[in-house]
Each structure stands twice: as structure tokens, then as C-alpha cells.
Amino acid sequence: GSISGGCPFHGDGGVRDLLGRTNRDWWPDALQLDILTQQGRSADPMDEKFDYAEAFNTVDYNALKADITALMTDSKEWWPADYGHYGPFFIRMAWHAAGTYRTGDGRGGSSSGQQRFAPLNSWPDNGNLDKARRLLWPIKQKYGKKISWADLFILTGNVAIESMGGPVFGFGGGRADVYEPETVYWGTEEEWVDEGVETRIIPDEGKALENPLAAIQMGLIYVNPEGPGGNPDPLQSARDMRETFARMAMNDEETVALTAGGHAFGKAHGAKPADSFGGAPESEVLALQGFGWLHDEEEIAAGNITTSGIEGAWTPNPTQWGGDYFRLLFKYDYELVESPAGAKQWQPVNPDEEDMAPDARDPSKKVPTMMTTADMALKMDPDYRKISERFRDDQAALDDAFARAWFKLCHRDLGPKACYLGPEVPAEDLIWQDPTPAGTTPSDSDVSSFKSAVLDSGLTVSELVKAAWASASTFRNSDRRGGANGARVRLAPQKDWAANDPEELSKVLGKLDELRGSLSMADAIMLAGAAAVEKAAKDGGFDVHVDVTTGRGDATEEHTDAESFEPLEPFADGFRNYLKTKANVKTEDMLVDKAHLLGLSIPEMTALVGGMRALGAVSHHAEHGDRIGVLTDRPGVLSNDFFTNLLDMGTKWEVVDESGDEEFVGRDRDSGDEKYRATRTDLVFGSNSQLRAISEVYAENGGEKRFVDTFVRAWIKVMDADRFDIRYAKYSG
Ligand code: HEM
Incomplete structure (x- = not known):
């Protein structure tokens, strides 16, 4: 393949904010519903127990497909079908639903039905697809919660192809709807498609397409x-x-x-x-009821x-x-x-x-x-x-290539094959699904003897925590790729990523391989990290059980399209205080971006950063080794020292690299002696008022246990983030 690597967020210079131009900028007058989603209130009308996978599995799939097929030629006067067949229109709808996917951060794509919301509902390239969705409404209404909009878009594309004699490779359901616009960075331009001006690639001017963007202009x-x-x-x-x-x-x-x-x-x-036509749906008058680009009925x-x-x-x-x-x-x-x-x-x-x-x-x-x-x-x-x-x-050859490419287009962001539901899931494993062989769950006694052996091995808490983090933290909620399954951290390209401190990682993995007995490497790495966190908590006076889920299999190079993993390389990982290349967003924005991809809340992000600093789990710094951000004199103990020392007025911080504004020294306010080194990512927990408020909770008396509990919960969340094999096991077969 010709997957382009390159630095996510790396553009042609200049600092931008993380989200670029957002709905608020495009439609300042739109109803501001997001004030109702503060204080943890959800915009989702389904109750917490609603399980889309379970609902989908009860749908009468054949009846649903038959209804969609019938719709293809059921031309409506308010939007007649060209040639008496809506098929092509629906293929375009499905293609545009899936086609926003991008490898750089795994965002976009068909998996949450975002075409219903701004900005996508109003992108010039999505012109008139509002009518396609409205044509589908009676079917959505009929099948209710058993079919999400997101699945319906893609299934309708498939049925359209089939109904016109085209080849399809299969369909996997499982795209649960969301009920609010996802805030995704789509670019900074102030025009959607400004002919001749804002094209994002101009080789003559050395202008390359900014990562992670994947379109040549905003709105396409x-x-x-x-x-x-x-x-x-x-x-x-x-x-x-x-x-x-x-x-x-x-x-x-x-x-x-x-x-x-x-x-x-x-x-x-x-x-x-x-x-001669009206504006896009999001900017149109109330009476048009969500329709845009309106035309004269005649x-x-x-x-x-x-x-x-x-x-x-x-x-x-x-x-x-x-x-x-x-x-x-x-x-x-x-x-x-x-x-x-x-x-x-x-x-x-x-x-x-x-x-x-x-x-x-x-x-x-x-x-x-x-x-x-x-x-x-x-x-x-x-x-x-x-x-x-x-x-x-x-x-x-065209039939086969089209069917496979269409299947990939529409399923690329659905996650591993374990997440696919329904009777038309193809049996064949495809390399872009990052297949991982099934694992076996080790016995409790194997687990506990392995964990003791690890703690006696001479490997440090920092080394073990870093290896587990390197393995699990590639996960992205956006397209559900990465994560610890398969232990691909032992394979190219991950084993060589600078963020992973390759030499140290290879030493740790070598040792774990010696000790693991019948455990898979993937399990061994997770359990070793868990053992290290438990020991570190114990040394800090807290007994915790880091209950990571075992039973992972190990992938081989043969299961792995190494090139396709390149976009997963962290160019900044604030959790490890790692920065490879300064991006065109602030480095603390990169931390928030990664926390979002990992599915973390603000307190979880905060506890993880503070905890990993306390454990000394930072990437090696060329000049300052393992010190950067480690605001403690007892690294390796799971303490709240990061927060107490950060908030201590006895330390005065100043920037040491004026140009980069990335590195800081903390001096004793009285003596002027250097105490700590830190990055923007560290200091933002003292400077940003919201993060400071959370840091205070973890630093105050009685806050240690809350900190430790939150750290452990967030740690397990990251480690187990990719266990779709377990979460979806009950739906298979
Ligand atoms: C329609 C461009 C790729 C499927 C269109 C239209 C344009 C276009 C300009 C006309 C829209 C309209 O005025 O109604 C492109 C470009 C592509 C591309 C520039 C890539 C370089 C694809 C792909 C698919 C696709 C990958 C699906 C696999 C369709 C279909 C229509 C269409 C089915 C007809 C829609 C209708 O009849 O209403 N495309 N397209 N296109 N496109 Fe593409």
C-alpha cells in the first residue's frame, strides 16, 4: 500500500487550535444545546442499559433488506429517483458517510452516523444527501432501535449495489449511533470550497496536505x-x-x-x-425542517x-x-x-x-x-x-477489487472483526482488520507466579509500566485500531518507535519472554505492568488489585501490515512526557487529543499523567534522562507527589527554552536551587484552572486514595480498551 506516514498534526507552520474551525464558527447563531451536556449530563436519549449490538441481533435482517430494496424503485414526488432508481444516490450517501475516515487519527468514517449532524450534513460535497436520509426515514422508523442510522447508511449502500447487479463482499453491522456532533478537526479554512485559493496541496509552494486531514479542501x-x-x-x-x-x-x-x-x-x-439554490441544511430557515439546497418543485x-x-x-x-x-x-x-x-x-x-x-x-x-x-x-x-x-x-478482476475495496471503505473504522454483527459477515480474515489469533486464559496460579517472578527479575517499576503502556496506548477509540492485543509492540514498526525507548523495551520484552512460561506475550506484558502498579501502590501504602483482562493472543508479522501501523506512531505522548516533533498545535493539546482517542475523562487523564510521573514512567530525555516531569524524590512509588509538588508555592517555574516554550525549570523560591525539570504538559496541570482544580483534589489531604483509585481504574481502562473479543463474545455465533 501507499499509506503516507508523516507527523500527525504536522502542517506548513503556524500554530492553530486543536479543533480548527468548528460548528460554532460556521453557524454562530445555531441553537447552543451543549450547555445542557455539562456536569456529565448526556445527550443520548437511550438509557444506559441500551446495548445496540443486542438490539441489532434481533432485527429481521431479511425483511429489512427487502424493505430497502423496495425503496430503491419507490420514487417519491418530492425527490424523484433518477432513472426510477435511488440506488446510485444511496451509494453516494454511503460512500460519503464512510469516506471521511482518515488513517492519521482514525477519526471520521461511518461508525457513528455523523452525516446527520453539522458540519457534515452541510458540507458542499454532501449536497442533497439530506434527501437521501429523509427517504430512508420510514425504514429507520419501522425498525427503530434495531438498526442505527450509521448501519442503515452502509447497509443501504450495499443493497443499492446488489439491486443494480453489482458485486458485494459482505456487511458487518454494529455502528451505534451517537446523538451529538463529534468535534473533529476538519481544517482551519474560512471557506468550504474556495475555488482556486485554499487548495491544501500546492507542490510548487512546498505546501503539503496537513496531517491528519485527508481531503484537499474543507467541505470535500x-x-x-x-x-x-x-x-x-x-x-x-x-x-x-x-x-x-x-x-x-x-x-x-x-x-x-x-x-x-x-x-x-x-x-x-x-x-x-x-x-439559484438555497443554503445548506444547518443554515436554512425553520420551515424547511432540516432541508437545505432547496429547489423549486417544478x-x-x-x-x-x-x-x-x-x-x-x-x-x-x-x-x-x-x-x-x-x-x-x-x-x-x-x-x-x-x-x-x-x-x-x-x-x-x-x-x-x-x-x-x-x-x-x-x-x-x-x-x-x-x-x-x-x-x-x-x-x-x-x-x-x-x-x-x-x-x-x-x-x-474489477468485480473482485471493487467489492473488496467497498467493504474496506465501509468497515475500516468499525474495529476488529469481533465487532462485526449480522448474517453477512465475511468469513475471510483481511489484513487491514489487524487479525489477532485467539488466546487462552491462564490459570490464577500461573498469573500469580508470573507476577512474582517479574517483581524479582530486576526490572524496575518504570520499565514494566512503560512496556505495558507502549503496548496498550496505541489504541484509538476512533477506529478501534491499536492496543495490546497481539502484542504487536514486539513487531515492526512499534518496537522501533522512539517513544517506546526501543533498547529498554527490547530488554524488558526479552526478560518477560524468558519468564512467561505458557502465557502469551500480550498477556505477559499486561500482567507485568499490573504487577508493577500493584507494587508501586503498596510501596505508597495502598493495597490495590490491578485486574487486567487476560486471554490475549500473539500476532505474528504475517498477521500484520506493518506499514498500516505507521500512522499510529505517537509524535507526542504526554502520558510519557514524550515529544518527537513539535506540532502546529500546543503540546498540551496533543495530550488532550490522545486522552480523547483513549476514551479518558479529564480526571482519568489527570490521574494517569500524575501517576506515571510518580512511577518514573517517562520516555528518556536526551539531556535529562528520566527526570523530566518526575516531581518526586521517590520515583517508582504510586504517590500523589506530582500534584503536591506542582502546587507547592515553594517552587518557582521558568521557561528554559524560550524559542520552543517547551521545557521549564523549577527552582526553590528562596535559594534559587534547581529542583525539577518539566514540560508544558506537566505545568498545564498547574496553570489551567480546570486541571488545577482536579490536581488539588489529588494533592489535598485524604485525596491520595481517590488519586490511586482513579489511576488504577484509568490504567485498566487503557490496558483493556481493545478487548472487543471479550465484549462481543456473547454476540457471536
Ligand atoms: C457522484 C465525484 C469517488 C460513487 C459523484 C458526483 C461527483 C463525484 C462530482 C456528482 C454528484 C452530484 O452532482 O450529484 C467523485 C470524485 C471521486 C469520487 C472526485 C474521487 C476522486 C467515488 C467513489 C464512489 C462514488 C469512491 C463509490 C464507490 C458515486 C456515485 C455517484 C457519484 C454512485 C452518483 C450519485 C447519484 O447518481 O446521485 N461523484 N466521486 N464516487 N459518486 Fe463519486
Whole structure:
């Protein structure tokens, strides 16, 4: 694959805030419901016991699919189906639901139904998909909690493909809805799609696409169909496609198969200039009830619709799967033309009558087909072209490649295969699912003898805690990748990441391997970390049981697409006080970002940072070794010293690297003697008023136990974060 590595958050200089331009910036006048989600009140109408997986497993799956199939050709007057078939429209809906996924942080994607909310409901690229969702409402209403919107989007895409004779590879359900917009960094631009100006890749100016972003402009799923910044240059379009699709884990072959396969269906809409239509749903008037981009009813009936501004179908058979896309792409020369809406697009020169498309409303009428500049890239770019020619000549190869790439697109962020539900889950294991062999649960006596052996091994608390953290902390709630399962921390690339202090890690893993007996390495690493935390708590006067869940299996290199793990490398890990590259957000923002990906609350994040500092579990610092942020004279003891010393007015802090504003020295206020070294990530717990308030709770008399308990709970949460095999075991079979 051609997964791009590179530093998440690394852009072309300048500091931004973590979330970039948010809904509040786009729609300052929108109803502010978030004041009602303070003090831990949830926006979720389902009660806490609601278990979507359980509900999904009771759905009458065949009846549901039959209802969706019937909907495909049940054309509604308020939004008639082109060619009498909604299939292509629904494929675009599903593709755009899944297509926001990005490897850089695992965010975006189809798994929580975010297309219902701003900003995605109003992205220019999602134009008119409000109608697709509204068409589905009667089905959502009928099946209720048994099918989430998120699952319904993807399943409907699948059914659409099937209903037009296209190949599908399978479907896994299990995407539980959320009920509030997820705040995701989508960029900083103040225009959604500012033609010609705000393109994010300009090689001539050394401007590269900022990580983790995966679209060429704000408000687009990937690239501008007319070409970069509206410039109809297929080769530059290929460059943008290659970069953006790589960021959703798609290689060239997958990119070609998906785009050509998708555009075997349907049409683009550009019947009239875009300014003759209303605004996006989030900014429209109340009476429109969540609809945007509204059209005159007569125009809708006549098919005079503008979505992208491009006009026309790609093939003569827009509701039938087949090889016409490539046949036409190579059979004809294409010339640059303008759509009625003024968009640049490509039209076959002198097409034969049978290669014309039907009119979307009147099948007796023939209209020319078209290609977008992005489609032309599949012919003009030399690497894409080779693949396109192969698919043109081998329909079975295209069928297989499209079905697999579509399945990956739609399931990439659902998590490991254990999370897939329903009767259509494919049996085959796929490498991008990060398959891990099943483990066996060790006996209590094996566990306790291993834990004692570890504590007698000479390995320190810090070393053991760091190894366990290195193993588990790659987990991201966003796409549920990473984590301790499979003990991939022993494999490339993880074993070599600077954040993991590779030499120390390899020593620790070597020793654990000697001691583990019949335990898996994955279990051994977790249990060793647990033993270390228990000992450290005991040395601080607290008896705790760090009850991590065993029964993990070990993955091999064969189970592992090493390249696909590269985006999981931490470029900053505040929990270990690690910073590889200063990003274009503040370093403490990176801590919050990581805590969010780990699913931690503010108190959990705070306790983990303070606890890991007390345990001396910080990454080696080139100059200051293991001292940075370790505000204690008894490292290795699980104490609240980090908080008591941070809040102690006897220490005065000053920055020591003015330029970077990253490193600080703490001096005795009277003598001026150096006491501590710390980073921004440490000091933010004293400077930010909210974090300071929590630090006070852990530092005050009687707060030690609360601190230790919260630390242990958060520790177990991180260690067990990826145990979907256990959480989903009851749903399988
Ligand atoms: C429609 C662009 C990839 C499936 C469209 C439209 C544009 C477009 C401009 C017309 C929207 C409208 O005006 O109604 C692109 C670009 C892509 C891309 C630039 C990537 C470089 C894909 C992929 C799929 C897909 C990967 C699915 C696998 C569709 C379908 C339609 C469509 C089915 C027709 C919708 C309808 O008939 O209403 N695409 N697309 N596209 N796209 Fe894509």
C-alpha cells in the first residue's frame, strides 16, 4: 500500500487550535444545546442499559433488506429517483458517510452516523444527501432501535449495489449511533470550497496536505472533481487523489476500483447555476425542517437539479453494474466542456448513439455522457492507467477489487472483526482488520507466579509500566485500531518507535519472554505492568488489585501490515512526557487529543499523567534522562507527589527554552536551587484552572486514595480498551 506516514498534526507552520474551525464558527447563531451536556449530563436519549449490538441481533435482517430494496424503485414526488432508481444516490450517501475516515487519527468514517449532524450534513460535497436520509426515514422508523442510522447508511449502500447487479463482499453491522456532533478537526479554512485559493496541496509552494486531514479542501470528502482548485488538470487531480485516498488507507488499485466502480452508477447534477439554490441544511430557515439546497418543485420534477454542478451520467446504463465506464473512458477522446451550472467537465467526442445516456426523467431522450477531471485521472495518470486498462479487459478482476475495496471503505473504522454483527459477515480474515489469533486464559496460579517472578527479575517499576503502556496506548477509540492485543509492540514498526525507548523495551520484552512460561506475550506484558502498579501502590501504602483482562493472543508479522501501523506512531505522548516533533498545535493539546482517542475523562487523564510521573514512567530525555516531569524524590512509588509538588508555592517555574516554550525549570523560591525539570504538559496541570482544580483534589489531604483509585481504574481502562473479543463474545455465533 501507499499509506503516507508523516507527523500527525504536522502542517506548513503556524500554530492553530486543536479543533480548527468548528460548528460554532460556521453557524454562530445555531441553537447552543451543549450547555445542557455539562456536569456529565448526556445527550443520548437511550438509557444506559441500551446495548445496540443486542438490539441489532434481533432485527429481521431479511425483511429489512427487502424493505430497502423496495425503496430503491419507490420514487417519491418530492425527490424523484433518477432513472426510477435511488440506488446510485444511496451509494453516494454511503460512500460519503464512510469516506471521511482518515488513517492519521482514525477519526471520521461511518461508525457513528455523523452525516446527520453539522458540519457534515452541510458540507458542499454532501449536497442533497439530506434527501437521501429523509427517504430512508420510514425504514429507520419501522425498525427503530434495531438498526442505527450509521448501519442503515452502509447497509443501504450495499443493497443499492446488489439491486443494480453489482458485486458485494459482505456487511458487518454494529455502528451505534451517537446523538451529538463529534468535534473533529476538519481544517482551519474560512471557506468550504474556495475555488482556486485554499487548495491544501500546492507542490510548487512546498505546501503539503496537513496531517491528519485527508481531503484537499474543507467541505470535500476527497478531491475537487473539477481538478485542484477548479483547474481541470487530470494529472494534478491524480496527485491529489493518490494523497487523499492513501490517507484513508487506499492504494492505487483500490482507488481506481472504487472510483470507477462507483461511477458505473448514477449521474452528476449541474442543471442550473448553483446560486439559484438555497443554503445548506444547518443554515436554512425553520420551515424547511432540516432541508437545505432547496429547489423549486417544478424544477425538481423536471430533473433540473444542481448538486456538484457537474452534469451527466458516466455510462449509458447508470442503474446497471458493468464495464461501460472503462469501455467509454478508453474508447473515446474526451474534450473539456462546461456544464449548465458552469462546472468544467469532459465529454466524449462524437459518441455513438448507443453510448449516449438516457435522460434522468425521460428514458426516450438521449444525452451525452461525461467524465469529471478526477475520472480523467484514471486514464491520464500512467500508474492509474495500467490498472484501468487491466480492469477494462478483466471484468472479474474489477468485480473482485471493487467489492473488496467497498467493504474496506465501509468497515475500516468499525474495529476488529469481533465487532462485526449480522448474517453477512465475511468469513475471510483481511489484513487491514489487524487479525489477532485467539488466546487462552491462564490459570490464577500461573498469573500469580508470573507476577512474582517479574517483581524479582530486576526490572524496575518504570520499565514494566512503560512496556505495558507502549503496548496498550496505541489504541484509538476512533477506529478501534491499536492496543495490546497481539502484542504487536514486539513487531515492526512499534518496537522501533522512539517513544517506546526501543533498547529498554527490547530488554524488558526479552526478560518477560524468558519468564512467561505458557502465557502469551500480550498477556505477559499486561500482567507485568499490573504487577508493577500493584507494587508501586503498596510501596505508597495502598493495597490495590490491578485486574487486567487476560486471554490475549500473539500476532505474528504475517498477521500484520506493518506499514498500516505507521500512522499510529505517537509524535507526542504526554502520558510519557514524550515529544518527537513539535506540532502546529500546543503540546498540551496533543495530550488532550490522545486522552480523547483513549476514551479518558479529564480526571482519568489527570490521574494517569500524575501517576506515571510518580512511577518514573517517562520516555528518556536526551539531556535529562528520566527526570523530566518526575516531581518526586521517590520515583517508582504510586504517590500523589506530582500534584503536591506542582502546587507547592515553594517552587518557582521558568521557561528554559524560550524559542520552543517547551521545557521549564523549577527552582526553590528562596535559594534559587534547581529542583525539577518539566514540560508544558506537566505545568498545564498547574496553570489551567480546570486541571488545577482536579490536581488539588489529588494533592489535598485524604485525596491520595481517590488519586490511586482513579489511576488504577484509568490504567485498566487503557490496558483493556481493545478487548472487543471479550465484549462481543456473547454476540457471536
Ligand atoms: C457522484 C465525484 C469517488 C460513487 C459523484 C458526483 C461527483 C463525484 C462530482 C456528482 C454528484 C452530484 O452532482 O450529484 C467523485 C470524485 C471521486 C469520487 C472526485 C474521487 C476522486 C467515488 C467513489 C464512489 C462514488 C469512491 C463509490 C464507490 C458515486 C456515485 C455517484 C457519484 C454512485 C452518483 C450519485 C447519484 O447518481 O446521485 N461523484 N466521486 N464516487 N459518486 Fe463519486
